[in-house]
Amino acid sequence: MSELDTFREEARAWIRENAPKSLWGTRGSGPFEGYWGGSKDTESDPDVLAWRDRGIQKGWTAPSWPKRYGGGGLSVAHEQIIHEELKAIGVPRPIAGQGLAMFGPVLLEYGNDEQRAEHLPKIVRGEVRWCQGYSEPNAGSDLANLQLKAERDGDDFVLNGQKVWTSHAHLSDWIYCLARTNPNAPKKQMGISVLLADLNTPGITVRRIDLISGYSPFCETFFDDVRVPAKNLLGELDNGWGIAKAILGHERSSIGRSIARQPGSAQREVVARARKHLGVEDGPIPDPLLRDEIACLGMLEEAFHLTLARIEQRAESGTPGPEGSIVKIVGSELKQKRFELGMKVAGIQGLGWEGPGFDQDDLEYTRDWLRSRATTIEGGSSEIQKNIVSKRVLGLPEGKK
């Protein structure tokens, strides 16, 4: 038996012994599913908190991070095994969220010793929750057009401007953001730096944004003469674009993976809704065209999971390559198709916004369907992903802009 096989057995045994039974089968093991932590978190379920604490103690909230920061000191392959074993019984990671999935890996790679020692242990223990300050009103797909101004003044940078789509900013403690430190750089990708800011700093205002679904994790974050200590510069001054792209790489592959859920679950969900709303308890779905559409979805879902598995089997390093873009393109389409079909089979029962005549599941499903329209936009729109694959994978020449 190989060392990894032995580890899989150990991981399986430990997880099954330590994950509280109430969490089994509750969700996938995606990087954004489950408890996020942070000082503003209000989680009170003792099982969730116990699972968090056992994960922390074991070093398995960040299995592949160095032990000195509270990680597990394991390889990416070992980490993968842990996540597979969680997925197998539908238990979330002990702690999820952006700090672990996106910011941490970049801090490990680009941060200095002092920054790592200050921030990583708090992420590993779920004490500090991070959010991302990337997009701005005039910097969406054209992210390099960002204008948040950061001017050096003594030992501080002074920030002025606005970020938008800062997910969960209202629940977060810190923000990592892209700022323009040199407005006179010859190219707009130059002169950008990554700065880390405590959201309690005077001058920062966070405002929620409602989406068409009626709720959302998104916020706008305003910076008004916000003083950020110069030691909170991540990486080199004016050279943050490379870091920004590395974080986006993690984001893409994370979004794709977080969509993945349990293999077969999208098909099961739509079939269950079809049975409920068409009143057919078992046997074939009576409408053959509808059944064909569900089968298309089921096949796409299976192909997507097999492709994820193939990418994972092939990946020798933990750095997501351009295949992260493929994962995001397909994963987001899959999610939208799933909700579209789930809505189609519900007919007029899918039209409820609130109140009588609709059950809770249907009301939530409709909101989730509306929310799903964002998956092909957030984290780099599908069109941007296709530009990336076109250039970096297919080697097609850059077009005139």
Next chain:
Amino acid sequence: MTGHTTPSLLFNDEQKLLSKTAHEFVQRRAPVARLRAFRDGKDEVGFSRELWSEMADLGWLGLQIPQEHGGLGLGFFDLCILLEETGRELMPEPFVSTLLLGAQALLLGGTEAQKKALLSGISAGEKLVSLAYEERGSRDLHRVETVARPCEDGFEITGEKIQVLDGHLADAIIVSAATGGGAPTLFLIDAGAKGLTTTRQVRIDGQGAAILRFEGVTVPLDSMVGELGKGTALLQLVFDRAAIGLAAHMLGASEQAFADTLAYLKEREQFDAPIGSFQALQHRAVALYVEIALLRSVVLAGARVIDQQPEEVPRFAALAKGLASETFLHVAKEAIQMHGGIGMTDEHDIGLYIKRAQATYVTFGEPSQHRRRWAELNGY
């Protein structure tokens, strides 16, 4: 996957070598332009017997045939690696008729004597075996008009099969015919049997085929392949394997048509720029790339499942063949569109791909049939 045990989708070192060797051999020796030459020369055979022999010498025809029958005794996965490469250049050699239908029918249902008589010959490239199952106007495996009536010492077969792949060249033919009560049984027949006439057919895709007319062809009892009246189940097992093998061929063909198109997008200039710099074409090219990446995953998984998880074969056959049909045809259509006018000319190779795409689309079940089966297997 159900059960979360995703099979390995990677090649080991030997498989990497097989893939590379086969790739180089096919690119060097079997360019797709041969299809035009066979067609225009009205070649009697329709493929190269010399090349077939050479591939036998390399051990490729017996990759998955057990060693006791002259093969290498490797897996179906290894066979699919070869089929992907031969698919790249749409090779018209009898991979489907003999390796995917004839050999699999013998392996799954043949008697020891039948296997002994034919499998080593198949491995050696000396014997071709066809499966005669298509009939006029029938798309249902369960409905067979050809009949086998009991007679002295065996059966007497009467009926007609159409588009029997390589039926004009086969040394032996496995035919489905209705026995008592209409349930089909498979029989192994020598190509020289009395009462059997063969008429060559010419298809768009360069794959050799023939009409086989059976007029009171008598066969002995021991010519049955599998059990009496159990032909449908056996055929289904054969088609499941063949569907996955054909999907590997279609994967290779899609890859090559896409690679040729990508090269053209980089080289062809209009409006003073390579047309591949236009976003309208770039995004469509990416869509094809993504579809092919998904297809590769399901083909590899399907091939693995044949070797390792037999109970999952029906689901994966439906998945692999369903997706392969849609993807290959989509790639072939887009390939012509992106080549523009030159893609419509007989002189250019890219047009050959859409013909094979259509032929494979309707072979071993159309995608809608596979989706229906997928739905049934998934309980809806």
